[in-house]
Amino acid sequence: MYVGDREAAFREIYVAHYQRIAAYAHRRTSQPEDADDIVAETFLVAWRRFEDVPGGDLTLPWLYGVARRVLSEGRRSSLRRDRLVARLGRLWGRTDARMNPYDRWDDRQIVHQALARLGPDDRELLRLAEWEELSNVQLAVVFACSVNAIAIRLHRAHRRFGLELRALDREAAILNPNVGGQLG
Amino acid sequence: MREGRTPRERLRKANPVDPNDMPAPDSPAPRALLDRIVTSGPGRQARGRPRRRPYVRVLVPVALLGAIAAGYGIFSEVRQPLIGVCFEEADVKADRAVVSVSSRELIKACAALWEPGGPFHAAGAAVPPLTDCVLGSGAVAVFPVLPGKDTCAELGLAPPAEPGGAGDGAAIVQLQEALSGRFLASCVGEEEALALVRQEFERLRLADWRVVVPRPFGGEACASVAIDPARRVVELVPIPPP
Numbered sequence: 001m002y003v004g005d006r007e008a009a010f011r012e013i014y015v016a017h018y019q020r021i022a023a024y025a026h027r028r029t030s031q032p033e034d035a036d037d038i039v040a041e042t043f044l045v046a047w048r049r050f051e052d053v054p055g056g057d058l059t060l061p062w063l064y065g066v067a068r069r070v071l072s073e074g075r076r077s078s079l080r081r082d083r084l085v086a087r088l089g090r091l092w093g094r095t096d097a098r099m100n101p102y103d104r105w106d107d108r109q110i111v112h113q114a115l116a117r118l119g120p121d122d123r124e125l126l127r128l129a130e131w132e133e134l135s136n137v138q139l140a141v142v143f144a145c146s147v148n149a150i151a152i153r154l155h156r157a158h159r160r161f162g163l164e165l166r167a168l169d170r171e172a173a174i175l176n177p178n179v180g181g182q183l184g
Numbered sequence: 185m186r187e188g189r190t191p192r193e194r195l196r197k198a199n200p201v202d203p204n205d206m207p208a209p210d211s212p213a214p215r216a217l218l219d220r221i222v223t224s225g226p227g228r229q230a231r232g233r234p235r236r237r238p239y240v241r242v243l244v245p246v247a248l249l250g251a252i253a254a255g256y257g258i259f260s261e262v263r264q265p266l267i268g269v270c271f272e273e274a275d276v277k278a279d280r281a282v283v284s285v286s287s288r289e290l291i292k293a294c295a296a297l298w299e300p301g302g303p304f305h306a307a308g309a310a311v312p313p314l315t316d317c318v319l320g321s322g323a324v325a326v327f328p329v330l331p332g333k334d335t336c337a338e339l340g341l342a343p344p345a346e347p348g349g350a351g352d353g354a355a356i357v358q359l360q361e362a363l364s365g366r367f368l369a370s371c372v373g374e375e376e377a378l379a380l381v382r383q384e385f386e387r388l389r390l391a392d393w394r395v396v397v398p399r400p401f402g403g404e405a406c407a408s409v410a411i412d413p414a415r416r417v418v419e420l421v422p423i424p425p426p
Contacts, residue, residue, distance in 0.1 A: 007222050014218050018209035023201045040217055047221045069301040094256075114191075130192065131199040147344035162191040 010047055017060055018043075024067055024132060042067040054141070061138035064128065068142065109170055114164040122157040129154055269325040270294035272304045274335055276319075279304075291316055294326040317341035324357055355388040356413055363409045363418070374420065377407035381418050392416055 021042055025035035045066045046053055054062050115123050121143075128134045128142060139150045189197075207214055245273065270293070272279045281297055281304075285374035291314050297304040298311040312328040318323050329335050342354050362384050372380065374397065381395045396419045401407075405422035412419065413416040 010222060011218065014221075015209040018214050018218075019203040019206040022206040022214075023203040026206070026245075027199075040221075043217070044221055044303075057356045066301075107194060108198045108200075111194050112200075115195075126195060130195045158192065161195065165191045165194065 006050055009067055010161060013046065013053065013063075014043060017038055017063055020060060020132065021063055021067055023066060027072070027131065028071055038067055039068050041070045045070070057135075058141050061141035064132065064134070065142045065144075067122065086154055110168045111165065114161055114168050117164045117168075118157065118160055121153070124158055125154055125157050126161055127151075159179065189412050200262070268296050269319065270304075271325055271327045272297075274327045274330045274339065276325075276339055276341075280325075282348075290324055291326050315343075317343055318354055318357055324360075355390055356411065358388055359384055359390065359418070360411055363411070367408050371406035374401050374407055374422075377409070381409065381420070385418075390416075393418065395420065398422065 018039070022035065022039050024043075025038040026032070029035045029038065042063055046063060053059060115126065118126070123142070125139065128139055134142065136147050136150045136154070139154070140147045143150060143153075145153075209215070209218070214266060270281050272291075281294075294314055295311045296302055298309070299305060314326050315329050315335050316324050316326050317339060318341055325341070327335055327339065330338055334343075363381065366380060367377070378397065385391070385393050385395075393416045396417050398420070401420070401422050408421040410419045410421055411417075
């Protein structure tokens with residue numbers, strides 16, 4: 001492949017998927033700088049390993065897979081920093097939704113709390129399926145398993161999520177009757 | 185409200201970020217990133233061996249700014265949070281990455297860069313033996329060991345925490361170790377923090393260093409510290425009690 005072809009093809013991929021990868025990173029980080037870092041690192045990996053990037057519908061899940069690894073590597077070192085930021089935020093009277101998820105019992109926060117109660121794989125699977133709207137074939141690329149296995153895992157993850165959501169609806173209804181949880 | 189909506193519908197509705205809210209790929213910042221990537225040279229296949237410099241040109245500023253902005257962003261005077269530099273080769277001009285950990289964990293953090301998925305990883309290659317040295321700036325850097333040689337000496341750098349002291353570089357590392365360990369372990373008040381810092385200055389013979397306390401500090405606040413080697417200052421940073 002000529003360098004010019006390679007660059008042109010990479011630019012196409014970048015333009016096609018930049019916003020999706022940026023959204024993925026922003027959904028999973030609390031700091032915009034961290035999200036920018038993940039986006040940059042993900043596309044750098046794609047550029048360096050361009051010959052490994054699959055084409056067609058599999059490009060995006062491949063990029064998600066890279067972003068997921070980048071995120072997990074960066075997460076450990078950011079934990080201490082996040083704790084410090086949280087403490088600084090409290091000192092200076094700042095409000096930050098990620099530190100105070102229950103200041104309002106709206107549905108979005110209940111859903112996010114239900115997600116937080118799941119295991120990391122269930123959580124990531126559901127987010128990729130419902131927020132990134134990946135198909136089972138694409139999810140199989142991200143998780144490096146068969147499509148059948150993905151279908152089973154997704155079904156179970158949805159079931160566990162539904163149970164957690166129902167439990168939280170009850171808690172919300174008790175703690176804040178105005179919210180009117182979906183009991184039943 | 186939630187009546188009649190399935191968990192799946194609620195989950196979809198709770199999506200916190202719409203891709204359409206992200207900057208368009210042809211807007212200035214994404215375009216600048218793309219240009220930096222493609223002008224940094226071709227990747228592994230085209231050049232026959234991994235090229236790491238793209239990481240240096242893009243990630244070092246991003247990681248450094250991110251660490252500074254996110255870790256201590258509200259204190260504009262602070263210049264050196266707890267960061268270190270990992271070099272891919274035993275050469276101060278080699279490709280590098282900045283990580284934000286205490287120097288105690290720095291070698292471990294750098295080793296992770298050689299593992300699969302890391303920017304220094306090469307297929308079939310194991311994590312090389314690593315050693316830490318002190319850069320002229322006072323920051324701690326990690327290099328692959330030069331077999332049979334004193335890596336830091338070969339690079340003209342001081343080893344950290346050398347017995348008897350090796351100038352300010354090693355002393356700064358010891359200062360950072362001592363203060364971060366003490367201040368991260370428990371809540372230290374202003375007066376105690378001042379005494380501790382001055383005690384460390386004396387122990388490490390950092391005679392011309394000073395400690396700065398921002399006013400108002402806050403009577404209930406605990407102290408954290410930021411070290412500024414360029415100004416030879418340790419600044420107490422007020423943080424709330426745990």
